[in-house]
Amino acid sequence: MQEIKTVGLVKKYKNLTAVDKLNLEIHQGELFSLLGVNGAGKTTTIKMLTCITKPTDGDAFVEGYSVTKQSEQVKRLIGVSPQETAVAPNLSVKENLELICGIHGFSKEKTQIRIKELSEQFTLDAVLRRKAGKLSGGWQRRVSIAMALISEPKILFLDEPTLGLDVIARHELWDMIRSLKGKATIILTTHYMEEAEALSDRIGVIKDGKLLAVGTVEELKIMTGANDFESAFVSIVKEGAL
Amino acid sequence: MRMLTFAKRCTKEILRDPINLAFGLGFPLVLLLLLSSLQKNIPAELFDIDTLTPGITVFGLSFMTLFSATLIAKDRESAFLQRLYTTPLSGFDFILGYMLPLLPIAIGQTVICYLFAIPLGLTVNINIIYAIIGIIPMAVFNIALGLLCGSIFGVKQVGGICGALLTNLSAWLSGVWFDLKLVGGFFEKIANVLPFVHAAEMEKALFNGNFELVWAHILPILLYSIFITAVAVLCFLRQMKKQ
Ligand SMILES: Nc1ncnc2c1ncn2[C@@H]1O[C@H](COP(=O)(O)OP(=O)(O)OP(=O)(O)O)[C@@H](O)[C@H]1O
Ligand SMILES: [Mg+2]
Numbered sequence: 001m002q003e004i005k006t007v008g009l010v011k012k013y014k015n016l017t018a019v020d021k022l023n024l025e026i027h028q029g030e031l032f033s034l035l036g037v038n039g040a041g042k043t044t045t046i047k048m049l050t051c052i053t054k055p056t057d058g059d060a061f062v063e064g065y066s067v068t069k070q071s072e073q074v075k076r077l078i079g080v081s082p083q084e085t086a087v088a089p090n091l092s093v094k095e096n097l098e099l100i101c102g103i104h105g106f107s108k109e110k111t112q113i114r115i116k117e118l119s120e121q122f123t124l125d126a127v128l129r130r131k132a133g134k135l136s137g138g139w140q141r142r143v144s145i146a147m148a149l150i151s152e153p154k155i156l157f158l159d160e161p162t163l164g165l166d167v168i169a170r171h172e173l174w175d176m177i178r179s180l181k182g183k184a185t186i187i188l189t190t191h192y193m194e195e196a197e198a199l200s201d202r203i204g205v206i207k208d209g210k211l212l213a214v215g216t217v218e219e220l221k222i223m224t225g226a227n228d229f230e231s232a233f234v235s236i237v238k239e240g241a242l
Numbered sequence: 243m244r245m246l247t248f249a250k251r252c253t254k255e256i257l258r259d260p261i262n263l264a265f266g267l268g269f270p271l272v273l274l275l276l277l278s279s280l281q282k283n284i285p286a287e288l289f290d291i292d293t294l295t296p297g298i299t300v301f302g303l304s305f306m307t308l309f310s311a312t313l314i315a316k317d318r319e320s321a322f323l324q325r326l327y328t329t330p331l332s333g334f335d336f337i338l339g340y341m342l343p344l345l346p347i348a349i350g351q352t353v354i355c356y357l358f359a360i361p362l363g364l365t366v367n368i369n370i371i372y373a374i375i376g377i378i379p380m381a382v383f384n385i386a387l388g389l390l391c392g393s394i395f396g397v398k399q400v401g402g403i404c405g406a407l408l409t410n411l412s413a414w415l416s417g418v419w420f421d422l423k424l425v426g427g428f429f430e431k432i433a434n435v436l437p438f439v440h441a442a443e444m445e446k447a448l449f450n451g452n453f454e455l456v457w458a459h460i461l462p463i464l465l466y467s468i469f470i471t472a473v474a475v476l477c478f479l480r481q482m483k484k485q
Contacts, residue, residue, distance in 0.1 A: 050328040052485050072330065080328040086321035088251060090258045095251075102247030103329045147325070 001064060003028040003155060003185045004049065008058035011044050011209070018044040020209035021058065026202075031177070031186040033200040035193075037237060041209035042189040043083050046157050049187070050080045062155060076104075079153030083160050083189075085144045089133025093124055093143050096132050097150055104151040118146045121176055137164050145173065149180075156180065158188045162195060174198060193230040205236045212236050244331055248339035256309050256343065266309065267351060270302035271358050278362045288421060295359040296373055296445035297418030299352045300438065303381055304412040306348045307388040308404040314340055314392025314478075315400045324485065333479045340392075341385050348381035349374060373449040379460065380441040383467040390474035393481050416442040437466040 004026040011019040019041045026032045034042045047053040049060050051071040059066050065073040087096050094115060101111040119125050122142045127135060132143055141164050148156060158177070162170045177199055180186060190196055196203055197217050204214045213220060213236050217229050226232035256262055274295065281289035288294070317323040326336075356370050391404050413419060416438040422430045433439045444459035446452075 047324075047485070052324055052327050054483065054485075072332075075328060075330045078328060080325060082321045082325055084321035086325040088255065088322055089320075090255045091251060095254070099247060099251050100329070102250075103244050103326070103331055105243065105330075144325075151329075 001028075002026060002061075003030075004060065004062055004187070006045075006049070006058065006060040009045070009048060009055055009060055010057035011041075011048060011053060012056040018209050019048065019055075022206070022209070022211055024204060024211060024214070026185060026187065028185055029182045030201040031181055031188060031199055033196040033203045034187060034189045034206065035196055035203055035233060036189075036206040040206045042206065043159055044209070045206070046080070046159050046187065046189070050078055050157055051075055077154045078157060079148040079151055079155070080157045081145045081148035081159060081161050083163070085137070085140045085164075087132040087140055087143050087147070089131065091132055092129050093132050093135070094128045096143060096147060100147045100150050106151075114150050114152075118150050122146045123172075138166055138169060141165055142169065142173075149176075153184060155185045156187070158186065160189055160191065162190065162192065170195075193233055197229045205233060207237055207240070212240065245335040245338050245342075248326070248331060248335055249342045252313060252339055253343035253347075255313055256347065262305075262309055266302070266305040266347075267354060269305070270298050270351070270355055273301070274298050274355065274359055274362065278359075288419070291359055291363045292365050292450065293446060294418070295355060295364055296449045297416060297442045299355045299373070299377060300380060300416055300441045300445055301409075301413055301418055302351050302355060303348055303377070303384040303441075304404075304409045305351075306344050306381060306384045307391065307408055308400075309347070310340055310344050310385055310388030311391035311395070311400045311404045312397065314389060315395060315397045318392070318481070319397055327482065327485065333482055336482070337389065337475055337478055340389055341382075344385045344388070345378070345381060348377070348385070352377050367451075369449050369451050372453075373445050376444060376448045376456070376460075377441075379463045379467050380437065380444075383437060383441075383463065383470055386467065386471040386474045390470060390477055393474065393477040411436075412438045415439060418442055437463050 002025045006022050006024045009019055009022040022045060034045065036042050044053065048055050049062065049067060051067050051074055055068060059068050062074045063077055067074050088099065091099065097115050097118060098111055101114060106114065119128055124142065124146065127139060132140060135143065145161050162173055165173060177186065188199065200217065202214060202216055203220060205212045213223060215223065220232045220236065221229060224232040224235045226235060277289045277294055278291045352374050356364065360366060388404065391400055395403060415433040415436055417433065422433050422439060440459040440462045444456055444463065447455035
């Protein structure tokens with residue numbers, strides 16, 4: 001079974017079609033990157049898959065559960081790091097992490113264990129007691145991503161996770177994402193081609209809400225006859241459907 | 243349990259905002275102090291501390307509307323609430339989580355008002371307890387109104403509508419500052435259709451032990467509380483769906 005499957009997924013805002021009859025299949029345990037220029041419909045797709053936005057038409061299935069009719073089941077499986085940093089500003093970093101654990105019904109012991117693990121992975125120890133809203137943008141970002149991971153989701157959505165991170169933090173996050181490979185299915189969006197290339201098992205390119213191409217980095221390079229991945233991406237987007 | 247986790251977060255968010263505390267607690271207390279000292283110089287029955295305090299506690303509730311509306315509007319404008327929409331929290335977890343924390347805060351505010359009024363000459367008797375319990379239906383009305391405003395307005399609008407308009411409405415139309423009968427006419431009619439004056443009168447009746455007067459006032463308050471809560475729940479769920 002496909003971990004995620006979208007069937008004719010459509011989202012319209014008035015007369016703008018943000019996502020247009022999207023048919024996508026993502027396998028269990030793979031890291032799938034969704035690439036596309038600004039406004040291509042990546043975030044809108046993620047919002048539908050994570051039950052925030054209702055599709056105008058079509059449906060999507062997460063582990064077989066419909067995002068429109070079985071959102072309760074879907075929400076138990078997923079972790080989301082939204083494109084915009086999403087932390088509770090007046091809570092400390094630790095309280096933010098505890099909040100998510102509490103919502104997922106973790107016991108006190110498990111919560112403490114997870115917080116310890118995550119603060120090691122994200123080197124959050126120094127900021128655990130500080131108010132999240134008072135941290136620098138990059139640090140808020142780390143907290144926001146840690147909040148997505150802390151519930152040990154089977155399916156992880158990372159919408160431009162490395163936006164605003166410094167080089168070191170970015171490489172650390174890459175390592176962390178790699179360490180999750182195989183354990184969780186990951187859907188990632190990014191504007192950094194080297195990031196997509198370094199991390200993805202497969203890549204989907206969308207433009208104006210339509211899926212233009214899907215494949216591994218190598219497949220997309222062969223498809224377009226490009227030498228490097230960035231040129232492959234550019235020619236897919238510029239020439240439209242292949 | 244999930245709901246309580248979220249409610250805990252909302253409590254922290256509200257209580258950690260110093261402006262909230264300054265206004266919500268400070269303003270009613272300052273009014274109590276001002277008006278009761280005014281009364282010492284220009285005796286007016288209305289500003290007698292035993293009449294004034296129950297009215298002020300009702301006025302103080304309008305800050306509960308402001309608090310809850312501001313918190314919800316802020317949450318809606320940040321990605322934080324969207325993130326929570328992807329978690330197993332249900333619509334009712336959110337609604338209860340936003341509303342519950344404000345109830346003890348409202349009761350706490352009422353208690354503090356009465357305690358503060360004691361050194362100013364308040365008559366101390368068992369009726370204070372009844373007045374404190376009696377404030378609950380009106381507190382629910384104010385809190386639900388906050389949920390409603392927070393679900394349909396943005397942060398700036400909430401500041402204007404709940405911060406300025408509502409606090410004034412509840413002040414003018416509650417008969418705390420002046421006797422509505424003296425103004426009479428249309429103004430009095432409007433005031434009687436709205437719950438504010440009923441809440442103030444009911445609190446005065448409870449505090450002064452005139453329990454037979456309570457029934458005429460509690461009915462409109464209950465109706466308003468139930469009606470506004472229902473509308474607020476619908477509006478919140480609708481905005482949640484309409485992301
Ligand atoms: N709530 C909304 N109301 C109206 N239009 C919207 C809304 N959300 C998104 N859109 C529109 O849908 C289109 C797709 O937006 P989306 O955010 O999915 O793009 P994206 O691929 O994530 O872009 P970016 O790389 O800039 O994040 C855009 O044209 C955007 O203006
Ligand atoms: Mg986006």
